[in-house]
Each structure stands twice: as C-alpha cells, then as structure tokens.
Amino acid sequence: MNINKTLENGKLTFILDGRLDSTTAPRLQDVLIPAFNEGGEVGLDFAQLAYLSSAGLRVLLMALKTAKTKGASMSISGVSQEIMEVFEMTGFSEMLTFT
Amino acid sequence: MEELFIEAKLENIETVLNFVNARIENCPPRIKTQIGIVVDEILSNISHYAYHPAVGFVVVRISLDSEITIEFEDSGIAYDPISAKDPDITLSAEERDIGGLGLFMVKNLMDSVEYRRDGDYNVFTVKKRVR
Numbered sequence: 001m002n003i004n005k006t007l008e009n010g011k012l013t014f015i016l017d018g019r020l021d022s023t024t025a026p027r028l029q030d031v032l033i034p035a036f037n038e039g040g041e042v043g044l045d046f047a048q049l050a051y052l053s054s055a056g057l058r059v060l061l062m063a064l065k066t067a068k069t070k071g072a073s074m075s076i077s078g079v080s081q082e083i084m085e086v087f088e089m090t091g092f093s094e095m096l097t098f099t
Numbered sequence: 100m101e102e103l104f105i106e107a108k109l110e111n112i113e114t115v116l117n118f119v120n121a122r123i124e125n126c127p128p129r130i131k132t133q134i135g136i137v138v139d140e141i142l143s144n145i146s147h148y149a150y151h152p153a154v155g156f157v158v159v160r161i162s163l164d165s166e167i168t169i170e171f172e173d174s175g176i177a178y179d180p181i182s183a184k185d186p187d188i189t190l191s192a193e194e195r196d197i198g199g200l201g202l203f204m205v206k207n208l209m210d211s212v213e214y215r216r217d218g219d220y221n222v223f224t225v226k227k228r229v230r
Contacts, residue, residue, distance in 0.1 A: 019139075022112060022142075022143035023109055023110070050132065051135055052136075053136045053140055053143075053201065053204070055139070058200075061192060061195055064192040065192055082128075082129055082132045086136070089207050090186075090188055090203070091188030091189055094189075095191065095192045
C-alpha cells in the first residue's frame with residue numbers, strides 16, 4: 001500500500017493506494033494517529049483502496065478515539081461499494097463520517 | 100487441490116495472497132476482494148496466535164469448481180475460530196474494543212466455514228460459491 005499526503009486549505013488528507021491489511025495497517029497507524037495532534041479535520045481518500053481487513057478497521061477505530069480526545073475529526077471519501085459493505089457488516093458505517 | 104507450505108508470519112501473507120489470487124483470477128472482483136480479506140484475517144490470526152512466541156508452519160490448500168474452497172492447516176495450539184464470540188457491532192466508537200471482528204468478517208463473507216481438530220492439527224476450511 002502507498003500512502004500519499006496532501007494539504008489543501010489547511011486540511012490534511014491521506015490518499016491510500018493498495019490493500020489496508022495486517023501487513024500495511026501499522027504504517028497507516030504511524031502517520032494517521034499523530035495527525036490529530038493539530039486538531040482540525042483529517043481526511044482519508046479511499047478511492048484507490050482495494051480493500052481493508054480488520055487490521056485496517058482497528059486503525060480507524062483508534063483514529064476515531066484519538067480524534068475525539070484531541071477535539072479533531074476524521075472523514076473518508078471515495079469509498080467503494082465493496083468497502084462500504086465491510087463498514088456496514090461491522091457497524092463502522094454508523095461511526096464513520098463519509099464525504 | 101493445490102497447496103502451499105509456508106511459515107506462518109505476517110511477512111508471508113503477501114505470498115499466500117499471490118498464491119490464492121493466481122488460482123481465482125477469473126472470479127468476479129467482488130469475490131476476489133472478499134477472499135483477500137478472509138486470507139488476511141485467517142493468516143494473521145495463525146501468525147499471531149498459533150505458535151506464539153515461536154514460529155510454525157501453515158499449509159494453505161485451494162480448489163476451485165463451482166465454489167472456491169480454501170483450507171488452512173496449522174499444528175499450533177488447538178483453537179476453534181468458529182466458537183469465537185461475535186462482537187457487538189452496535190456499540191459506539193468509545194465503547195468498542197476491536198477483538199473478534201476479523202473472524203466475524205470471515206463468517207459473514209464466506210458461504211460456509213468449518214473447523215476440525217485433526218490429531219495435532221487445526222484445519223479451518225472456508226467456502227465461497229462463484230456461480
């Protein structure tokens with residue numbers, strides 16, 4: 001998985017390309033969690049993401065909890081139908097914000 | 100049935116994925132996605148828990164006819180993944196603990212899952228209809 005980062009009008013977005021699974025999720029965790037220290041909104045662009053497994057969900061949950069304690073927020077864009085099915089199956093669709 | 104014999108560790112999941120994907124190349128993309136998730140969940144479980152803290156082997160067998168059948172065999176500690184309690188997916192982010200989601204996804208994404216303890220081996224079989 002590749003992780004690219006853009007900063008647009010003060011909003012930081014991580015663009016993920018590939019698979020977010022047990023091998024790659026720790027790399028997302030390393031860059032995403034510290035990003036909430038600034039407060040504000042952090043975006044995730046999933047348009048090029050093939051799929052995510054529970055290791056990816058674990059990082060998203062950790063990110064939601066971190067955002068809450070830091071007074072920041074997180075939103076996800078470009079979610080494919082297959083990935084949305086995973087979010088719905090696991091109840092994550094209720095917790096996440098989609099743009 | 101074709102098989103792959105490999106050390107159960109996270110670094111090898113990609114090799115297992117490639118082995119599996121090469122054999123289901125002509126299946127619908129949605130099914131390939133689901134199989135990718137399932138392989139990641141099962142292999143990461145075996146890598147983390149079956150032989151901990153040592154490293155052991157896993158045998159991955161696959162066959163394809165009207166359904167994809169994948170069998171995962173390890174000689175680690177006896178563990179029945181089907182008996183794992185399903186997580187409460189209605190809890191909020193604050194109340195949530197991530198445990199159990201992986202196997203919950205495996206059970207939901209596949210048409211059937213089966214576990215048997217065969218002597219010193221755990222054999223976990225998942226099936227997905229392709230037509």
